[in-house]
Amino acid sequence: MIEEIIKQIRGGDVRSIxxxxxxxxxxLPDKEALIDGLFKHTGKARILGITGPPGxxxxxxxxxxxxxxxxxxKKIAVLAIDPSSPFTGGAILGDRVRMQKHATDSSVFIRSMASRGHLGGVAGATADALKVLDAAGFDLIIIETIGVGQTEIxxxxxxxxxxxxxxxxxxxEIQALKAGVMEIGDIFVINKCDKDEASRVKAEVEYVLHLKNEGDEEKSNPIFMTSATQNIGLQELVDxxxxxxxxxxxxxxLSQRRLKRLELELKHILTxxxxxxxxxFLNTDNNLSDWLRQLANRQATPYQLVNRKVSQVLKELKE
Amino acid sequence: MIEEIIKQIRGGDVRSIxxxxxxxxxxLPDKEALIDGLFKHTGKARILGITGPPGxxxxxxxxxxxxxxxxxxKKIAVLAIDPSSPFTGGAILGDRVRMQKHATDSSVFIRSMASRGHLGGVAGATADALKVLDAAGFDLIIIETIGVGQTEIxxxxxxxxxxxxxxxxxxxEIQALKAGVMEIGDIFVINKCDKDEASRVKAEVEYVLHLKNEGDEEKSNPIFMTSATQNIGLQELVDxxxxxxxxxxxxxxLSQRRLKRLELELKHILTxxxxxxxxxFLNTDNNLSDWLRQLANRQATPYQLVNRKVSQVLKELKE
Incomplete structure (x- = not known):
C-alpha cells in the first residue's frame, strides 16, 4: 500500500500528495516508510523560501x-507554514483564497501545514513534506512562512x-524583527516600492548587507524593488x-546547502x-512528580536533578 | 566568588544582576552553580508576560x-526578549530608549536578552534570568516579547x-498571527481603543474566548480597552x-502554573x-560526514540512519 501511494505521488496524483x-x-506511523521510499526520488526540485514580516x-x-x-x-507547489492552532483552525484561509485563481491549474499545488504540534519541530515536518513534493516532480517548491520568528528562521x-x-x-518594531532575519536572506525584495519610504528602506538594506558581506562580491545579495499591486518589477524578480x-x-x-539541509534533518530526527x-522517561512511574515535589520544596534545583539523573535517564533510554 | 555574587544579587545590586x-x-560555565545557589530564594515575584503583534x-x-x-x-524588573541577531546588534534599542524615563529610578530594572543562540532555547534562558530577578527581590517581573511566533509562545x-x-x-495576516496565541492569553488588552475598529476587535475576541472557555465562568478572561497615547483605561488595566x-x-x-513552569524547565535542561x-556524537570521528555521504548518494535515508544507529548514539551518550 505504501508502494502504491509512492507510485501515485511520483505520477503527480494530487490526492496522494x-x-x-x-x-x-x-x-502517522507509516510516515517514515513513506519518506524512506520517496527519498531516492528526491533532489531535483528547486526550493524557494519566502519570508518577511506580516503585512x-x-x-x-x-x-x-x-x-x-x-x-x-514550470510545475509549482506552494507549502504555506501556518501559525494557526488546533483551537482556532485554519487561520491563513484568507491567503489561500487569494491564491485561488491558481486553484484550477493542475500544475499548481497549494497546501498549508500547521506550524505547531510537530514533535521534531516544524522544520522537520517541512523537510519531509518537501520530499513528497520533490518526488512528485514539481520543478519549483515554494515555502511561505508568516512572520519572522525563530520557527520561520x-x-x-x-x-x-x-x-x-x-x-x-x-x-x-518591524525593523527590529527584520534585523534577526537579514542573515538568512539570499534575495531581498522591497515590496510596495511606490511608497515614499521605499528608497530609504533600500538604502538601509544595502548598508546592512554591506556590513554582512564585507564588500565580498561573491557573497553579494540582489535587491529587487517591486509593487505587487502596481505590477512593478515582478518579471525582473522572477528572472x-x-x-x-x-x-x-x-x-x-546549491549542493552545499542541500548537504547542510540533510545535516539539519538528521539532527531534527535524532532530537x-x-x-x-x-x-x-519523565512520564514513567513517578519520575516527574517526584522531581517536581523536590523542586517545589526547593530541596533540589533543576540543574542538580538533571545532572544527577542524566546518566540514569540515558541508561533507561538505551534499554 | 559565586557566593559573593549571589549575596549581591539578593541585596538588589544592579551590576551583579x-x-x-x-x-x-x-x-558561561558558572551559570549552573549560580542558578543552583539562587533557586532556594525564588518563588516570591509575580511574573507577567506581555505579548502581541508588532505595532x-x-x-x-x-x-x-x-x-x-x-x-x-512595587519594585519592577523588565526583561525584553530581543529577536535581534549577534550580527546586527541591539535591535530593540528604540524600545529601550522609550522606557528611559524609568532609567534613573533604581527600583526599575530594564534589560533585554537575545532570543537566539541559547542551546536550551530562549525559554530555558528566560527561566534562568527570572530566577536572578526573583531572588533579587523584585515584586513584579515583566517579560516582553516582540511578535507572536513559536519562540514567544x-x-x-x-x-x-x-x-x-x-x-x-x-x-x-496579523489576525492570523493572533489566532495562534489566543490560547495563551490570560488577560486581553485591545489597545488604541480610540480607533474605529476597536469594538469589532473586542467582539471578535469575546467570540473566540467564548468558544475557548465554553461558557465556563471560572475560566473567563478579562478584556481591557486601552489607549496608551490617549491615557484611557490604564489604571483599570493595572488594577x-x-x-x-x-x-x-x-x-x-498560580501554584499550578509555577509547577508547570518547573516541569518545562526540567524538560528544557534535559533536552x-x-x-x-x-x-x-555527530561531530566525533567521522560520524556526520559518513552519514552525509550516504545520504547525498541516496544509499540510505535519514530515518534509516537514525533508527539503525539510535541505540549506538544512546550508548555513546551514556559514556
Whole structure:
C-alpha cells in the first residue's frame, strides 16, 4: 500500500500528495516508510523560501511569482507554514483564497501545514513534506512562512534559496524583527516600492548587507524593488530568482546547502526521537512528580536533578 | 566568588544582576552553580508576560504599567526578549530608549536578552534570568516579547500571567498571527481603543474566548480597552492585572502554573544537555560526514540512519 501511494505521488496524483502530507502533519506511523521510499526520488526540485514580516505583501507577490513561473512552463507547489492552532483552525484561509485563481491549474499545488504540534519541530515536518513534493516532480517548491520568528528562521534554514520581503513604513518594531532575519536572506525584495519610504528602506538594506558581506562580491545579495499591486518589477524578480538558482548550481552553493539541509534533518530526527524517549522517561512511574515535589520544596534545583539523573535517564533510554 | 555574587544579587545590586544575566545569556560555565545557589530564594515575584503583534503598542503600555505599579510602591524588573541577531546588534534599542524615563529610578530594572543562540532555547534562558530577578527581590517581573511566533509562545509558557495586546486595523495576516496565541492569553488588552475598529476587535475576541472557555465562568478572561497615547483605561488595566494575580493566588492556579513552569524547565535542561551530547556524537570521528555521504548518494535515508544507529548514539551518550 505504501508502494502504491509512492507510485501515485511520483505520477503527480494530487490526492496522494495531499494524503502523504497529512500523514506527515499528523505524524502517522507509516510516515517514515513513506519518506524512506520517496527519498531516492528526491533532489531535483528547486526550493524557494519566502519570508518577511506580516503585512509585507508576501501573498500577492507569491501569486505573481506563480503566474510568471507558470508562463515559463514550470510545475509549482506552494507549502504555506501556518501559525494557526488546533483551537482556532485554519487561520491563513484568507491567503489561500487569494491564491485561488491558481486553484484550477493542475500544475499548481497549494497546501498549508500547521506550524505547531510537530514533535521534531516544524522544520522537520517541512523537510519531509518537501520530499513528497520533490518526488512528485514539481520543478519549483515554494515555502511561505508568516512572520519572522525563530520557527520561520528554522524553516528557512532548510530551503535552497531564501527570499526576504520587506516593506516601507511598518515602524520600529518591524525593523527590529527584520534585523534577526537579514542573515538568512539570499534575495531581498522591497515590496510596495511606490511608497515614499521605499528608497530609504533600500538604502538601509544595502548598508546592512554591506556590513554582512564585507564588500565580498561573491557573497553579494540582489535587491529587487517591486509593487505587487502596481505590477512593478515582478518579471525582473522572477528572472532574478531563476538566475540566482543557476548561479548557485554553477558555483556549488546549491549542493552545499542541500548537504547542510540533510545535516539539519538528521539532527531534527535524532532530537525528536531522543525527545520522545525523554518524555517517556519523565512520564514513567513517578519520575516527574517526584522531581517536581523536590523542586517545589526547593530541596533540589533543576540543574542538580538533571545532572544527577542524566546518566540514569540515558541508561533507561538505551534499554 | 559565586557566593559573593549571589549575596549581591539578593541585596538588589544592579551590576551583579546584570552580570548574572550576561552569564546566562552567554551560557558561561558558572551559570549552573549560580542558578543552583539562587533557586532556594525564588518563588516570591509575580511574573507577567506581555505579548502581541508588532505595532500593537506594547512598549507604550509597558511604560504606563511600570509607572502605575511604581506608584503602588512595587519594585519592577523588565526583561525584553530581543529577536535581534549577534550580527546586527541591539535591535530593540528604540524600545529601550522609550522606557528611559524609568532609567534613573533604581527600583526599575530594564534589560533585554537575545532570543537566539541559547542551546536550551530562549525559554530555558528566560527561566534562568527570572530566577536572578526573583531572588533579587523584585515584586513584579515583566517579560516582553516582540511578535507572536513559536519562540514567544514558549516564553509565555513560563510566566505566571500572560497579557495579550491586540490592536485594530493590522490586517488579515496579523489576525492570523493572533489566532495562534489566543490560547495563551490570560488577560486581553485591545489597545488604541480610540480607533474605529476597536469594538469589532473586542467582539471578535469575546467570540473566540467564548468558544475557548465554553461558557465556563471560572475560566473567563478579562478584556481591557486601552489607549496608551490617549491615557484611557490604564489604571483599570493595572488594577485588573493585580486583581487577576490575587485571583490566581486564591484559586491555586498560580501554584499550578509555577509547577508547570518547573516541569518545562526540567524538560528544557534535559533536552539541551542531550542535544549537546547528540551534537558531540555527530561531530566525533567521522560520524556526520559518513552519514552525509550516504545520504547525498541516496544509499540510505535519514530515518534509516537514525533508527539503525539510535541505540549506538544512546550508548555513546551514556559514556
Amino acid at each position: 495531499a494524503r502523504a502530507i497529512s500523514w506527515i502533519e499528523n505524524d 509585507s505583501g508576501k501573498s500577492s507577490l507569491l501569486n505573481h511569482i506563480i503566474q510568471l513561473e507558470r508562463e515559463k512552463g 528554522e524553516v528557512m534554514n532548510i530551503v535552497d534559496l531564501v527570499m526576504l520581503v520587506l516593506v516601507p513604513g511598518l515602524g520600529d 532574478g530568482i531563476d538566475e540566482e538558482f543557476r548561479r548557485m548550481e554553477e558555483n556549488g552553493r 525528536s526521537k531522543i525527545q520522545a524517549h525523554v518524555n517517556k | 546584570a552580570r548574572a544575566i550576561s552569564w546566562i545569556e552567554n551560557d 500593537s503598542g506594547k512598549s507604550s503600555l509597558l511604560n504606563h504599567i511600570i509607572q502605575l505599579e511604581r506608584e503602588k510602591g 514558549e516564553v509565555m509558557n513560563i510566566v505566571d500571567l500572560v497579557m495579550l495586546v491586540l490592536v485594530p486595523g493590522l490586517g488579515d 485588573g492585572i493585580d486583581e487577576e494575580f490575587r485571583r490566581m493566588e486564591e484559586n491555586g492556579r 539541551s544537555k542531550i542535544q549537546a551530547h547528540v551534537n558531540k
